[in-house]
Amino acid sequence: MLLLDLATVAPRDRVDAFHHALTDSSVPNDVLHEEPASGIHARMEMWRVGDLDLFATRNSGFEVRRTQRHVRHHRNDPVVSVSLQPEGVHRAEVAGRRRLLGADDICVFHELSSRVYGWSGDGASRSVMFDMRRLGLPVHVVEKAAARLRASPLHDLVLDHLRAVWRDPDRLETDPGAPELASATTGLVRALLLSAAHAEESAEVRSVMDDTLLTRVMAYARRHLADRTLTPERIAAEHAISVRRLYGLLGEAGISLEQWLIAERLGEARRMLASPRYGRLTVAAVAARCGFSSPSHFSRRFQAAYGVAPSVWRRLRSEEAPDPAG
Template identity: 80%
Template sequence: MLLLDLHTVPPRERVEAFRHALTDSLVPNDIAHEEGEAGIHARMELWQVGGLDLFATRNSGFEVRRTAQHVRHHRESPVVSVSLQPLGVHRAEVAGRREVLGSHDICVFHELSPRTYGWSGDGASQALMFDMHRLGVPVETVERASLRLRASPLHGLVLQHLRGLWHDPARLEADPGAEALASATTELVRALLLSAAHAEESVEVRSTMDETLLTRVMAYARAHLADRDLTPERIAAEHAVSVRRLYTLLGGAGISLEQWLIEERLGKARRMLASARYDRLTVAAVSARCGFSSPSHFSRRFRSAHGVSPSAWRRLRGTVTSPPRG
């Protein structure tokens, strides 16, 4: 069932239409959009499979924040959302811990826990909504598990199961086995949450976390390129390692952190300058969105790397596929 297509909504009404479709009067949230009214886009759909709500959205960049004050106002039967991120790099924060989530992650939120969630640019989410009482897992357990789902040996199994539900949810709605499927899915998710919440910090778990550390560090840095305070100290702290270990990790992969960040930021700026979508932004605004300390610093770096100024590259858009050099 189509819940919302903002292309059919007048620009001045899109913010309220988005809020109404994403939440309801019983579930207050603060929602901030990356784009202005005319630039907001969203398509939201809902299916019901054996008593489970399957909610999918693809929309422009946004952030939804649920505070402790919001939590005090909730529906009679709160829900636990379990979502996949098929498109975009998603950001989440629960219990003061920030996470970067991609297509190989499961994201879990309990409606009675404060949290922040969103993404920049075009992104998509596929969420299952479990009635808290049907799932039968306490708030504290859900919150603890949400921070360490990959520590569970069930993570890969449940991830594949959830992906399978999204191959054709409309067909599942009408299937005579829908109720049994919903029950089986609930049991799998319950098992994952209990497993992750109580997983010991074993050698196997530490090994898994170590093996994925470089990937997680790179994904985190890419998701925070706009932050001018994206320092080695901050990156290390976010991943509970020392700065020395961070540099050792990157050095082993042949990566110079400072140079890599400059290249990533220049690449992001180049794409923005090449896109008509960002024509309304000044070069200074592009510079800020890409995390440069000042427009002049950005211009010097851009010219040094590509042989032309940012403004000249924007004017050349459509006539070349990459910036000229020298």
């Protein structure tokens, strides 16, 4: 069911229409738009699969803030939302803990928790809503699990399952097996949350986590390259280790964290500057999206690494691109 398509709404009415649709499909929130004056765009849809509500939105940059004031006015049957981020880099904050989320992450919010959530530029989210009574987990367990989902060996299994659910929700909505699918999905999500919340209590899980620590650290850093607050302290805290242990782990692999991060960010910037998709972004905007706080510092680093200024690299790549009309 189509909830909202702002392409059919007059520009002056789009902010109000967006807020109305989001409030109706979810709960009261404060909503801030990245560029309200220049016009926003959004398309929101909803499906009912068994007893689960599926909500999808694709829209321009925004931020949703849910405070304790909003929590006090929750609906009669609060839900836990479990979402995927198929497009964009999403920002989430719960209990003062900030995270960046991408296509390989699962995002979990309990309706009775304060939070901040959103993204810059175009993005998309696909959420499944679970009745908290059916999940049977208290708020603190959901909050604890949400911050450490990747600590569970069930993470990738549930991620693949949720992706499959979203492959064709139109067909699932009318499929006779929908109630059983909804029940199985609820069970899998409940298992993931329990596993993540108590993962550190399992010796087997601890052993697996230790063996894969370096891989997980590197994967986490790559997913968060755009975040300028990605520090050794934050990386260490995210993986429940000390900064000294982090540097020791990387040192054993012959990796300098600071130099590696710069190289990865420069590589991503080089790719973006060569892509027509980002042609409207300034060099400074590309630098910011790749985690550089200073455009001049970015330009110096880029020229030192590739022997050419970022603007020159972009122009050369543009000149090499085939003429689409040719």
